[in-house]
Amino acid sequence: MSSVYSESPRLSDRMGRLAFKPAESSSNGHIRPATPEPSSAISTYNDNAAPLVSTYNDRIRPLLDAIDKLRHLKVMKEGIELPTIVVVGDQSSGKSSVLESLAGISLPRGQGICTRVPLIMRLQHHPTIDPELHLEYHGKIVHTDETYIAEDIITATDEIAGNKKEISNTPLTLVVKKRGVPDLTMVDLPGITRVPVHGQPEDIYEQISGIIMEYIQPKESIILNVLSATVDFPTCESIRMSRRVDPTGERTLAVVTKSDKAPEGLLDKVTADDVNIGLGYVCVRNRIGDESYEEARKEEAKLFQTHPLLSEIDKSIVGIPVLARNLVQIQANSISRCLPDIVKKINDKLNQNMSELKKMPNHLSSVADALTAFMGILGSAKESFRKIFIRGEFDEYPNDKEMHCTARLAEMLNELSKELQLKCENNDSGDEFLMEEIKVLEEAIGIGLPNFLPRTAFLTILQGKVGEIASIPVEFVQKAWKYIEKVVLDVLMHHCENYPQLQSSTRRAAQNLIAKLKEQSLERVMETVEMEQLTDYTCNPEYMSSWSQLMIQEEPFMRFLKNLGDYDASKVNLGSLGTVEVRHLKKHMGMVQQAFDLRMRMTAYWKIVHQRLVDCLGLHLLYSVKNLVNKGIDREIANEFMGPHGGGLERMLEESPSVAAKRQRLNQSIKVLRESKDVVADITDRIAAYAN
Ligand code: GDP
Ligand code: MG
Secondary structure, three states: OOOOOOOOHHHHHHHHHHOOOHHHHOOOOOOOOOOOOOHHHOOOOOOOOOOOOOOOHHHHHHHHHHHHHHHHOOHHHHOOOOOEEEEEEEOOOOHHHHHHHHHOOOOOOOOOOOOOOOEEEEEEEOOOOOOEEEEEEOOEEEEEOOOOHHHHHHHHHHHHHOOOOOOOOOOEEEEEEEOOOOOEEEEEOOOEOOOOOOOOOOOHHHHHHHHHHHHHOOOOEEEEEEEEOOOOHHHOHHHHHHHHHOOOOOOEEEEEEOOOOOOOOHHHHHHHOOOOOOOOEEEOOOOOOOOOHHHHHHHHHHHHHHOOOHHHOOHHHEOHHHHHHHHHHHHHHHHHHHHHHHHHHHHHHHHHHHHHHHHOOOOOOOHHHHHHHHHHHHHHHHHHHHHHHHHOOOOOOOOOHHHOHHHHHHHHHHHHHHHHHHHHHHHHHHOOOOHHHHHHHHHHOOOOOOOOOOHHHHHHHHHHHHHHHOHHHHHHHHHHHHHHHHHHHHHHHHHOOOOHHHHHHHHHHHHHHHHHHHHHHHHHHHHHHHHHHHOOOOOOHHHHHHHHHHHOOHHHHHHHHHOOOOOOOOEEEOHHHOEEEOHHHHHHHHHHHHHHHHHHHHHHHHHHHHHHHHHHHHHHHHHHHHHHHHHHHHHHHHHHHHOOOOOHHHHHHOOOHHHHHHHHHHHHHHHHHHHHHHHHHHHHHHHHHHHO
């Protein structure tokens, strides 16, 4: 018999592809591929207690135990994938039957959906005659035995996924310690159904394929694809899915069940390999009806020995014992190949979590601690403000342009200047040239000599013009403070990120202070506008020089107007004032010269007014911001925090729930990773010992 199940060259070829190569991937050089014992160690199953795969398990066992421990520690939650054999297959393809054959136990089975949650099956050989079975789920352990196992799995499934037909991806672990079982950990997944049966949700297909994908996607997973001999392989849903994540099939192994039901053409199907199964096929016959496990194995052996068609199939690819041996080997190779990577990932993740924990605020235990922390926050926030508002240093926010405040404020001032300019120019174009001045002059005329320019006329025009632009500086102030407020709040919230109990009073304080400062700015700007309306004054010599420059045009302009005949072209180019139509001025000849002068004075003066407004606002804004940073903000925050609504320093002593939760999560994760590190350290030491 033993020659029947001896190892074939084809199998070792395939294994070779998966085998761990120390030269490539070992960081410490200790890990060796688990090499199988000679075929004599693989026993047959004549004898009740005979193992499917025997003592070379002793080497694999510690590897597998380590992986099982890691799984138990839930390192997968930390984003670390473990090598796993994942059983997939269409519904009723015989997945549970295969697992049952490997474990020598009875699992729930039937036509409907039975496997509704991922079932992690941990098979362990143990020397005593009595098998030991238990289920692990929802943090508890339920002992069971071969008689009740089916029932207990159903109860556990109902508890996890509800007692209808729903599915869930919370796994259920079944540990089978039994003499002679191969040391294997496998995950049985719900079978794929296209059509929901009565009571199942509409999206059952999406749900199941989601779970399956989650398990087979990681490169660390070995896909055990269960195919029924009665179907055409390329049409299997499970084949479609496994090919999506493993197109070359390098980590896919196929088990063909129900060989007894469809022996015709089976040999061709598995030799043709239409569906890219890189790790090869194994044809089996599972337990039928009430057969015992031992009877089933005998029937299987007999079938492949004697059936006219099935006996043609190479003995190295038939039978449950072959499947068990292949799986153990594949699993060992896969684990040794993944281990260095797992060690690295555990270390990386551990370091990352520890540094994150270090960055978290210390737990405050006294008022003095709290005061120190509070002052620290204020100090660092102020330093940030100085950097971004005053010194224009953006090292804290290199990529956030909104926080480059000196540049943004300068931009706003430029816009203000442009807007003021635009508004004045637009107004000029409305009326006929000089008519506004003439109308004002007509009203300002008094009993006196005609060659004195009445000052009231100039003031009237000035007041009108300033009145028209008065809303622009006010809007500017509002916009600028809105921006400043946003930046201030962002910076403050960033600095008290770890003390949520500080946030609301800090926010309130900043908002109050900014509201006050904004009010002051508004008063200030309205005052400035009012002052501009009150009188005309400047000591800037530019006024005189630009007025004289403009007045050079007076003489030619007046001459042109005097000589203007009825049919002459009546447009005059006035240089910087543009080209203007002048015919209408013929009717007001007495006023034109004064009006012209008035216009030129206003043009020269307006430049001064415009500059003065922008300069003044710019300086004022910087002054206010500086006051906010240097004088106002910390006092305001301290007042608010220590005041009746702030809660005071005592409140800082209570850690906020979100920070506490984060701290706890990190601590928990570090604990798991440290334990995992010990587990893998232990196993690599042992492997090193084997190597010696
Ligand atoms: P699952 O839905 O993929 O878990 O499939 P099950 O393991 O529940 O099997 C579905 C049906 O196929 C059951 O009635 C099994 O008894 C039957 N079955 C499984 N394997 C074989 C086999 O090798 N030969 C025969 N004749 N029937 C099988
Ligand atoms: Mg099943």
